[in-house]
Amino acid sequence: MTGIDQYKKNKRSLKSILLAGSLLISGLLSAQQPKVLQHGAHRVGKRTDVEMATWRGYGMGQFIHWGVYSLFGGELNGNYYNGAAEWIRSWKDMPNGVYDSAYKQFNPSSFDATQWAKMAKQMGVRYVTFTTKHHDGFCLWPSKYTDYTIANSPCKKDIVKQVVDAYTKEGIDVYLYFSIMDWHNPDWRYDLKTKEDSVAFERFKLFTKKQLTELLQQYPQTKGLWFDGTWDNSWKKSGAFTDTLEQYLKTLHPGLIIGSRFRADEFGNRHVDATGVLMGDYEQGWERKIPKTYADVHGNDWDCVMTIPENGWGYQKKWLGHWKTTNEILEMTAQCVSLGGNFVLNFGPKPDGTFRPEEVEIAKEAGEWMKINNAAIYNCEYAGWEKQDWGYYTKKTNENKVYMIVFNVPVSRSLKVKPSKNTLVDKAYLLTAPGKTLSLEKLDYDASFIQLPSAQYKQPFVIVLETKEGGEKSDEQKAKT
Template sequence: MRQLFCIILGLCMCANLTFAQNKSLSLDPQKAEWFKDAKFGMFIHWGLYSMLEGSYKNRTLPDSTLENGNTWYAEWIQMRLEVPSNEYKTLAKTFNPVNFDADAWISEAKNAGMRYFVITSKHHDGFALWDTKVSDFKVTNTPFKRDILAELVAACKKYGIKYGFYYSHWQDWEYPGGGMPNWMPMVPDDQFEKYWQEKSLPQVKELLVNFDPDLLWFDTWDWPTHITDKRRDELIALVRENSSKCLINGRISYLNPGDNIDFLEMHDNQYPDKMLDKPWQTPATMVHSWGWHAKDYAWKPSSEMLGYLVNNVSKGGNYLLNIGPKPDGTFPKAATRRLREMGAWMIPNQESIYGTKPVKVETSVGVYLAQKSENSKHYLYISLTNATDKVHLPFDVSTIKNCAVLESNMPISFSKENDGVTFNIPQSLFKDCSVQVLKAEVSKEL
């Protein structure tokens, strides 16, 4: 009998432990509602790598003469252009972005219509943009001395912007045992575990406790050798235990994010062609590089980026648009101009973006749909990225009460055609803006 009692007691303890573990990992879908409604955010890649501007000792990315140099990603310059670690670390001795103004950055995000902000708190180089107590490789040990994250968090609170931090939990090229790119010798797992326990987990806890972020943006892709399911769950549990609101993205373990993340993260500049089961977003660049690259001139026009935004919104996703600030702490002029152009478009068209839901019908190329219900009324938004004279949708014409251009309220005629409804689009509509939005009042949710 005593043996049976011990067995039962042991099983109960295991069950309680499993319940506690599952509880620490569990997510609350309601806390992601703000994220699903926000749609548009600003991403920042900034650090010591910005000082090199994509070039090192007469080599400039991309450099196909080096085995791994054929990329535009300037934030990877230490590894891609084979900068010796001791040389790279000396950049901290001269890091002094005297023109950095957190208020100016967040004001630009606000005016562009962005509702949340994410910055690289620590990228793969291991350099921290806050006054971490875990490592001496940090911004407050540079001539600049100021805590960049603290200033940005204060500005976000001032402007009512949600905020989060990118944190490279897997790769760290400064700390012994930190993960390395796949062309480098693989770090033994016991050494990685030392890094994991001594730097990665403690710094994540610091970010949570010190700044209370709305989300954490972790980063792996298709060769995360050390982020096992056990470590993934350990990190998720750490976040859940220290924050009741912080969202976790799917790149915490790109190949196997599990069921306890809050939103999926697409690959760089990846735009799904269908709706997904979880909230999701695309991290996207204005040029090729994420970090500042002085010779990357491939600036996307604002019209193209607005097209990506309405595409993602039509599929229930978000658009996290990146800027790589310059070494002095200012935004590139080309980035600022595009932000302001997008902000000008958002002023009259924002109701077609925020708080909308997708419409589950197929449309032709360049036609994107979203819907919203307010005060017992239902609205359909039709975003057009290509000039056209007609738009045909598979809805009963009787469900359409009226339709107009959202910006100007110019009426749009429509009629029954081929078991659907056809909207007649004036060609003059596309003279001033390449992305136009129609608003139709409908009789029910579609």
């Protein structure tokens, strides 16, 4: 190689290095620039209005899955569907024609919305979410935008109106479940791959907007909408529309609460947008699971929706596998509230409109406990105290009261309490015996032992802690080790 050739080679290498460096710097600068989204979250942090404060303080809610699918109860020709019963239309052995004509037999002669609402009231429920339309597309209200409704069944009653009116009368707030995915509508698409798909889905979007408008106008008591069936590419590719629709619905119904399942940003992200900010008024990702720590909720409002059997939402003739006891349900409620969320328990009424005996019993037993101990559940929040093995802390919002909801009593009957920084326990007593102070044995670092009376505890109970500011540590405690 000549000197000139070597010079040219070195020059080319230098240019390549400079170009690579330039691209790297450009990439780093670009990565440092925050993304500006047109259809991402429109708010950072929690809503601070009255409606959302009410939602935040509910503590316990009820979910009801009911529709044509209850006629099958998860069973077809002697075979039981090992999954959510309301999905049976999508089961490979279920002829669509058989399912789509089943509404002609839907006639719940024993349905009584007042009895439903009274059972929920006795249980301690503060809000209910009711399925107006599931993935099958059958409407439990007489929608004028489709013939596939309760009005054309033998029932003919406006089920949604009866539920809304009965629960509202009992002082229970109503939220309406609505599935975007609609197996009955010919314009529904899972994806938009052709021009014909896009044209059909434009019609479907207009249909959806009309039905949602209809629900809010016909049932103005509604506090919020709970969406499902929004995970397919067709909806995820409609970020601009979903954003516009959400804003329209909130203009139509000021104060309306909508969770994070509804819409997508322009990149198809759901729940959380491309910048990592929650879209919606609360996080809906906690389905049949509970966060392990407060950090897992990322400072968002949230709730957990839970089934009694494993994955059993709509009515199932057989509850396969484990189903939860009342004490399990109560512990899940306490755990959710202790982490700043609400707990929502699902019920799946039978085709005649009544509940399973197991559901009735759980509602009754949970209600008996809630009647005595609801102060530790309603209008409570995350306390920020160090978790102990005996159970869960909740803190009364805007008060200096912390509740210990005790599920596991140590053999020593000594319950360790470790407050948050600059907080001291001033007084402790059983919620059921406010006049009898429990002894506090002081430990290092502002911790204490609460000694329980010698008694047998057959169900969870609550201890009230009255607190005050303090907790300044001694010089010896501050010393480094």
